[in-house]
Amino acid sequence: MVLRSCWKSRHKNTSGSSPCWIRPGLAALFWLCVTQLVCGGGAVGETTNVVQKDAEFDVTYNDTVTSENQTIYAFNHTISRNKTEGVRVTVDVLSQNLKSPILFVVRQQQAVLSFQVPLILRGLYQRKYPYNHVGRTLCQPPTRAISETQHFFIDVSTLSSQGTNYQLRVSRVESFTLQTDKKFSFTASPSQPQYFKYVFPDGVDTVIVKVNSAMNFPCSVMSIQDIQCPVYDLDNNVAFIGMYQTMTKKGAITVQRKDFPSNSFYVVVVVKTEDEACGGPLRFYPLRPDELIDAGNRSKVVDVVVSPAINSEVYVMGMLFCLGIFLSFYLLTLMVACLENKRMKKRREVFEDPADTSPAETGKTPASPYEYGSFADNGSTLSSEAITDSATFTDNNYGYMERSLDSVGRSRQESLSSVEEDDYDTLDDINSDKNIVRTKKFLCVSDLARKDKRVLSKKYQIYFWNIATIAVFYALPVVQLVITYQTVVNVTGNQDICYYNFLCAHPLGALSAFNNILSNLGYVMLGLLFLLIVLKRDIVHNRAMVRNELNALECGIPKHFGLFYAMGTALMMEGLLSACYHVCPNYTNFQFDTSFMYMIAGLCMLKLYQKRHPDINASAYTAYACLAAVIFFSVLGVVFGKDNTVFWIVFSVIHILATLLLSTQLYYMGRWRLDAGVLRRMVYIVYTDCIRQCSGPMYIDRMVLLVMGNIVNWSLAAYGLIERPNDFASYLLAIAICNLLLYFAFYIIMKLRSGEKIKCLPLVCILFTAVVWGFALYFFFQGLSTWQKTPAESREHNRDCILLSFFDDHDIWHFLSSIAMFGSFLVLLTMDDDLDTVQRDKIYVF
Secondary structure, three states, X not given: OHHHHHHHHHHOOOOOOOOHHHOHHHHHHHHHHHHHHHHOOOOOOOOOEEEEEEOOOOOEEEEEEEOOEEEEXXXXXXXXXXXXXXXXXXXXXXXXXXXXXXXXXXXXXXXXEEEEEOEEEEXXXXXXXXXXXXXXXXXXXXXXXXXXXXXXXXXEEEOOOOOEEEEEEEEEEOOOEOOEOOOEEXXXXXXXXXXXXXXXXXXXXXXXXXXXXXXXXXXXXXXEEEOOOOOOOOOOOOOOOOEEEEEOOXXXXXXXXXXXXXXXXXXXXXXXXXXHHHOOOOOOOOOOOOOEOOOOOOOEEEEXXXXXXXXXXXXXXXXXXXXXXXXXXXXXXXXXHHHHHHHHHHHHHHHHOOOOOOHHHHOOOOOOHHHHOOHHHOOOOOOHHHHHHHHHOOOOHHHOOOOOHHHHHHHHOOXXXXXXXXXXXXXXXXXXXXXXXXXXXXXXHHHHOOOOHHHHHHXXXXXXXXXXXXXHHHHHHHHHHHHHXXXXXXXHOEOOOOOOOHHHOOOEOOEOOHHHHHOOHHHHHHHHHHHHHHHHHHHHHHHHHHOOOXXXXXXXXXXXXXXXXXXXXXXXXHHHHHHHHHHOOOOOOHHHHHHHXXXXXXXXXXXXXXXXXXXXXXXXXXXXHXXXXXXXXXXXXXXXXXXXXXXXXXXXXXXXXXXXXXXXXXXOOOOOOOOOOHHHHHHHHHHHHHHHOOOOOOOHHHHHHHHHHHHHHHHHHHHHHHHOOOOHHHHHXXXXXXXXXHHHHHHHHHHHHOOOOOOHHHHHHHHHHHHHHHHHHHHHOOOOOOOOOOHHHHXXXXXXXXXXXXXXXXXXXXXXXXXXXXXXXXXXXHOXXXXXXXXXXXXXXX
């Protein structure tokens, strides 16, 4: 009887020649009637009265519904192919303390939408939030006809035996289609989501949808969905299809025409039931599992603007600009090399023929070109007097014996494989000699350059081969992981996985932010250029060594290029891994972007120390083991360091102990032992030097550096322990950079204090690098995104592009920091070129 009543009430309004049982609307009606038959709240023989009304738009209907009567509202809607109008259904329940909700079923030609009022939306921990006021926009299927009239029905029913009062209103949404570059404002809430249609205009293949609000909370979600039914516009289903992201004040998604075959899409805005996803407070846990919680007013005013994104010409201009900047450094290096070679050629001509006389007339042999340097060693010259002094000089201090040129030449012909560092540095019978030499009050480079050059060259080459091996094993899984990240983002549409600057994220292929990846090209290109410069110097120096040139053998800072090769490789790997990080930046892969920064800082400090301490510098294995420990702590800090007091106490203690141990190692030049008697020796030194007699430190310069270093590191440790910064990786990097800058400043000051000078080229590099570092840090601290916060909070920091409509502030940081690092490397490479003609026993160690 129920099924027959339902069928008759709907069949009389059908028209057309098609069989009624295949029409989608009647199919939905049949499903509804069967549901009522099976799930009805009365006996099997109980009859439900069905009343159908012809309804109109923009009219409010006040009715009552019970389990014994059901109301159907029939609407006629004319749609046009050239004009799209939305239809919105708004429902209010006037009765209070309902035991059973009212069910509303909207039956359209190609879709069915159903919802209950009060609408129950769930939050975390099964919290339930009831909403008595519900508004939903009906899905508008596309039509091929110029104009078509469609019918849709709204069925109202309930299982409650008591009458329930409600209000129903159906209205047209005139501004349903968004216009390009025109701001549109509306209000949304959890029970009243909104969505609008956008159609790609001709000639536009990519647009950026920007959603803004003056309110941080309530938290909301913006979604981009294809034109199809149903539209997922509730908090519990908005993530089912399309692209989506949470937002507080800002949200932006770049949309490409190729992803939407209909050349149009829906912009959906949903307000969440809770703010926890956007970093807001979490409500209390309900005392009873089924307790309903009043959500309060969660309406949010939102502005939407759809603007065309950049075209292919901007992509080309961005790539050419990036290549042009860094290729100009190659061109500049080539020009400097040509000018330097030309200058050296003229200088050789002057020395060879100073007064238009031949060598036979003067009784002098032509000077070798290597005696006057080359571009590789910055044009350092060696006069005839210097050569004579060098040839007749014999260092009688501290057991250092000058080797003849013939013996040096013969020794260089021996195989490197037969020479090991252990053969020269670990014999018991020379320990006393090392103790005497390295504990002198005033040390010279000759005192710490006693080992065979071939042994040290082999030792420092290990730095390069080790970092090359590390790079391969580190980079391969990184590339694989970020490809997986990007695939997950593209498949799921979840824009909260990656922390982009969404206002300036230009996609290319499967990549979501190509500009952030392209801007890392400078690290790779300049790292390669630095390797070429180092290779040139290495080749020229080796040729001079083969020719037994005195300035290469016994003058200047000992030339060891292994660390320079490692630094160039680290700079290239920093570019590669930074690009991998920016494929999908988030807190789980931030160490990709910082690992080789730690290595660069560590290698630069080692190179500074190696310049005047070549015999006692750390081995590659020890250095990389320490850097591995730093990276290990970096990962621990990112994962466990946030607001973890125990972690910060442990790290601060380790930081201070490491500082003290390193200070002791540097002060005593490695001539001390960490064993069971170290405390007894410390007490004895304090007693003899401080209590028994007050004497100052023997190595004043070293003591000044180490005291300053301890003050800086203890201050940084105290800051970390008190403030506990969320960005532990950046905090750790700041420690490394502060120590590097302190050591570098100390080196420059002591170099000038020792009467040495800085040549023109390194001086220009120092000034240029300092300026570039200043601008680079300015752009770094702009903070366009931050994974220390939720994705929605991070988007509040997003900004528009500022360079060529393609690059943002962080891209400029990539440009400037790569140039600054390259300049810093050149400073380390050329800073001591003024010493190339100075005997090593006259170069002080500090």
